[in-house]
Amino acid sequence: MNSEEQARSVRQLILETISFAGLGHIGSDLSITDILAVLYTDVLHLDPERPQWPDRDRLIVSKGHAAVALYSTMTLNGFLTHDELMTFAQRDSRLNGHPARAKLPGIETCTGPLGHGLPVSVGMAVGARIVNADWKTYVVTGDGELQEGSNWEAIMFAGHQQLSGLTCIVDRNRLQQGALTEETNSLDPLDAKFEAFGWDATVINGHDHDALREAILAAGAKPRVVIAETTKGKGVSFMENQAVWHHKVPSADQFAQALAEVSATR
Amino acid sequence: MTTENAIDCRKPFAATLVELAGKDDRIVAVCNDSVGSSFLGEFKELFPERLINVGIAEQNMVGVGAGLANAGLIPFVCAASPFLTGRALEQIKADVAYSAANVKLCGMSPGFAYGELGATHHSIEDIAWLRAIDGLKIVVPADARQTTAAVRWAADAPSPAFLRISRTPVPDVTDASEIFEPGRAQTLRLGNDATLIACGTVVWRALQAAKILSDEGLKTRVINMASLAPIDADTVIRAAEETAAIVTVEESVPRGGLGGAVAEVVVANTPVPMRMLGTEAFAPTASVEDLYEHFGLGAEQIADSLREVLAR
Numbered sequence: 001m002n003s004e005e006q007a008r009s010v011r012q013l014i015l016e017t018i019s020f021a022g023l024g025h026i027g028s029d030l031s032i033t034d035i036l037a038v039l040y041t042d043v044l045h046l047d048p049e050r051p052q053w054p055d056r057d058r059l060i061v062s063k064g065h066a067a068v069a070l071y072s073t074m075t076l077n078g079f080l081t082h083d084e085l086m087t088f089a090q091r092d093s094r095l096n097g098h099p100a101r102a103k104l105p106g107i108e109t110c111t112g113p114l115g116h117g118l119p120v121s122v123g124m125a126v127g128a129r130i131v132n133a134d135w136k137t138y139v140v141t142g143d144g145e146l147q148e149g150s151n152w153e154a155i156m157f158a159g160h161q162q163l164s165g166l167t168c169i170v171d172r173n174r175l176q177q178g179a180l181t182e183e184t185n186s187l188d189p190l191d192a193k194f195e196a197f198g199w200d201a202t203v204i205n206g207h208d209h210d211a212l213r214e215a216i217l218a219a220g221a222k223p224r225v226v227i228a229e230t231t232k233g234k235g236v237s238f239m240e241n242q243a244v245w246h247h248k249v250p251s252a253d254q255f256a257q258a259l260a261e262v263s264a265t266r
Numbered sequence: 267m268t269t270e271n272a273i274d275c276r277k278p279f280a281a282t283l284v285e286l287a288g289k290d291d292r293i294v295a296v297c298n299d300s301v302g303s304s305f306l307g308e309f310k311e312l313f314p315e316r317l318i319n320v321g322i323a324e325q326n327m328v329g330v331g332a333g334l335a336n337a338g339l340i341p342f343v344c345a346a347s348p349f350l351t352g353r354a355l356e357q358i359k360a361d362v363a364y365s366a367a368n369v370k371l372c373g374m375s376p377g378f379a380y381g382e383l384g385a386t387h388h389s390i391e392d393i394a395w396l397r398a399i400d401g402l403k404i405v406v407p408a409d410a411r412q413t414t415a416a417v418r419w420a421a422d423a424p425s426p427a428f429l430r431i432s433r434t435p436v437p438d439v440t441d442a443s444e445i446f447e448p449g450r451a452q453t454l455r456l457g458n459d460a461t462l463i464a465c466g467t468v469v470w471r472a473l474q475a476a477k478i479l480s481d482e483g484l485k486t487r488v489i490n491m492a493s494l495a496p497i498d499a500d501t502v503i504r505a506a507e508e509t510a511a512i513v514t515v516e517e518s519v520p521r522g523g524l525g526g527a528v529a530e531v532v533v534a535n536t537p538v539p540m541r542m543l544g545t546e547a548f549a550p551t552a553s554v555e556d557l558y559e560h561f562g563l564g565a566e567q568i569a570d571s572l573r574e575v576l577a578r
Contacts, residue, residue, distance in 0.1 A: 054338060101365040108336055110365045113356055119326040120361055123333020123341075126318055130294065131337060150357070153326035160321075 003209045006076055007037035011235050011262035013072035013085065019255045021089045023097070027233040027245040028142070029069035030262075031173045031206075032061070035140055035228055036073040038212040039169075045135065048078035051105035057135045058108050058124045062117020063142035063171060064098040065247070071095050079106045115148025117141055118168065122154045125166035125223070138216070140169045144176030147185050152197075158223040159198025166223040167216055168199075171206065173232040177246050194225045206230035235262040272435030273410040275467070276374060279431045280305035282417040283342060287313055293421060294318060294334055296343045298327045304344035304374050324349050328357035332367040340368060340421060346380075347373030347389035347430060355395055362426045363402045370420045375433040377466065377517030378549050378557045385548040394522025396428050397495055403427040403448050404495040406524075408469035409438045412492055415446040423448075434517075434554060436467040440490065451498035457485035460572050461505040464515035465491045465524045471558070472515045474565035479572060486572065491524060499531045506536035511575040513541045515568055520544040541575045543568060 001009070010033050018024035040046075044057045061070045068088060075085045080095075087093035094104045098112030109120045121139035128135055141151065158166055170190065174181050181187050191201035200220045204211040206228025215226040232246070233239030236258040250258055287293040287309065294316040295309050301319060310317040318334070320327045324345060331343040343350070350373050351358065362369045373392055380387035396404055403425060407413040413431060420427050439454060454469070455476050464472035469490045476486040487509055489501060505512055512532065516524040525542025532538055545561050558564055562571065 058336065109332055109367070110360050113360050115325075116329060116357065116360055119329020119357070120333040120336070122326065123330035124336050125333070126330065127294075127334040127337025127339050130315060130334075130339065133337070137333075150325035150329065153320070153323035154329065157320050157323065157326055157330070 001041070001076065003037045003041035006041050006073070007034050008262065009076055010037055010069065010072045012259060013075060014068050015250070015255060015258050015262065017068050017072060017085055017088050018249060020086055022249055023089055023247070024068045024249070025065040025247045026250070027239055027242070028063060028066040030234045030236065030239065031230045031232045032063070032066050032069050032140060032171045033234065034207045034209060035169050035171060035212060036069055038209050038216065039138060040073050040077050042213050043216055044138070046077070051079060055133065055135050058121070058137045060108050060111065060117040060121050060139045061099065062111050062139055063114070063145055064111030067095070067097060067099050070099060074106060114142065114145040115150040118151045118154040121166060121168070122158045122163065125158070125163040126161060128165050129163070137166045138169065140171060143170055143172045143174065143187055144181050144184070146170065146187055146190070155194065155197045155199065162198070162221060163223045164219070164221050168223070168225045169216065170225060170227045171230050172227050173230040175232045175241065175243050175246070178243060190227055198222060200224045201227060203227045203229065207234055237261060269437050271437040273438070274435045275407060275410055275413040275432045276305040278410040278414045279372070279417055280308060282414045284309050284312060286418070286421045287316065290340070290421065291316070292338065292340045294339050294341050296320065296327055296331050296334065296341050298322055298324050298345045298349065300345050300374065303346060304372070306344060324353040325357050328354040328371070329361050331369040332357070332361035332365060335367040335369050340370070342370045342372055344372040344374060346387070347376035347392050348387055351389065351392040351395055358396065358402070359399050363399045366401060367426060368424050369426055371428045373428060373430045376430045377432065377434070378545060379433045379554060381554040381557060382551055384551060388549055390518045390545040392430065393494055393516070393518045393524065394526065397522060397527060401426060402495065404493070405446070405448070406430040406465040406492055406494055408466060408490050408492055409436050409440055411438045411442050412440045412444065412446065415444055416492070419446040430466060432467040434467050436470045439470050439473055446492070448493045449496040449498055450493060451501040452490045453487060453501070454490050455486065455488035457487040458508055459485045460511045460513070460576055461487040461489060461509045462513050462515060462568065462572065463489045463491050463502065463505065463524065463528050465494060466517055468515050468517050468563055471563060471565050472568060475568035475572065478565060478569045491528070494524060494527055497527050497531065502528055502531040503535045506532050506538040511539040511572065513543060513568065513572045513575060515563065516544045517563070518544055520546070539575050539578055541571050543571055
C-alpha cells in the first residue's frame, strides 16, 4: 500500500472510528493523516511484531488529541487489528482518548497535554547520539501547540546541540481549538523562528506526499523542521477549515457524505 | 543544633552517582545549569558526554530525561527541588510517571535549606505534590548513608522515582549496612510509650527529642520513614497499636506530606492521637537554624509537642 492509498484508508478509518465511538478530534485527525501516512509508509523503520525493538525509529505524535489518526495508521501498519480499533475510547480499551504508553506498545510517550512531545523527542535524539545509534527521532506537533513555552525550551536546546537526528513536523493548519492561531497568539514567521533557534526549516504543502517525503528525508547538520501547511478537516468539504469540527461527531448523513468524499479523493 | 560529624547529603549523592556511572555507561545526569549546586562537577569531568545541561529550562529538562530513558539510558535529573517539582510538575506526571519512564528525579536542597533566600526557593510542597502522582516512588533519605543506599537502589530499580537530597548537613543516623527498600521503614529507636515518625534530615532531630524524653522516662519509638511512596503501612499500624500517640516530623508541608501520609494509614486502621510537625506556611525571612525553631522543629520543641499530645 503506497502512502496515498494508505492516507485514503486512514481517512475512512477515522470517520468509521469516530462515528462508532461517538467522540474524537476529527478535524485534527484529518489534518495530520497525510503526514502520518508518509511517515509510516516511507520513513519510519518499525516492526509491528516488536514494537519496542531498541533500534526502531522514534515517533511522537505530540498533538495527542489526534489519537484516532495515529491508531488508524497503526492499524494499517500491523500494530492493531480493525476490531481493536473499534474499541477506541471504550471501557478498558488500550486505545485511550489520548495515546498512553503503558497501555499500548508502539506509543513512545504519553501525549495529550500540549507541549510535551518536543522536549521528550530532544531527549531521544540526545540519547541516540550518546549510545551511537542509527535510529532517528520524529515528532509531529500541532501549530497552536507551539504557543506552549516548553516547546521553545526544547527547540533552543536542540539547536544548541545541533541534533541532526531530530525532525519535527508541524501540522500547520492555522486553527486551534476555538479560533485562528494568528488571531489568538500569532506564530508567523514560524520558519524564521525555528531558523533563529538553529534549525533548518522547510515550508511545504502538508497534503502533498512527494513534498512531505522529500522534506522529511532531507538530511543536514542541524535539527530539521518541516512546516506542513495543512487544512483542518482535510478531505471532507463541510469540515475543512471549520473550527467547529475540532471535535464534533458527524451525524449518519454527514458520515455517509464524508465517507463518499474521502473515498473519492484522488 | 550543629555537630562536627554532619555531612551535606549532596556529597554522597554525587560520589555514588560517579561510582555507578563508572560501572554502567547507561547512567547519565541531566541538570538545569545546576552542575555546581547539584555537585555534578566530578561527573562532568569524568563523563562529559553523559552530562546533559539543558540550561535554565526545567520543563525541557524533565522531558529530555524521559526521552533519554526511552533511548535505553538511566537518567538522573538533578535540580533544586522547588524548580524541578514546581515548574515541571506536568512533565513529571505525564512524561515520567504516566509514561512509566525510567527517570530518577533528584530534588536537591529541599525544605527550607535556602534559608534567607525565602519561600520561592524553599521546597516544602514537593512531597505533597508528588505523592498525588500514581506510580512515582518517593524517597527522602535521612542522612549520608541512606542517600548512598537510595542512589544505589534507584540506579537498579526500573521505575520512576523522586529522591529528595538535602543540603543541610546532618550526622549519620542510619546503619551503614542498610540497603534501601521502597515501602520499608526503619525503627531507629525502640519504645512503647509514644512514637515519632520522621523523614529526611530531621530524623536526627527526632532522635534527639527521643533522648530528651527518654531521660524523663518516656520511652519513645523513632521511625525513619524514608519511603513516602509506597509508605510502610505495617510499621505505622504497629506504632498506632503499640504506643499512645504519634507525632510526625518533616521539613515539608504536613498536609499531603509525611504527616498526611501517616494520618491516612492511622485513620483507616487504628486511630490514635496524632500531631503533625512541619512547615505550615511560607517562611519568614530567617536563617535555616532559626527556621527550625520557627516551625517547632527543634529537639526540645518536638519533645514538647509529644508531651502535649500525650496530655490530651
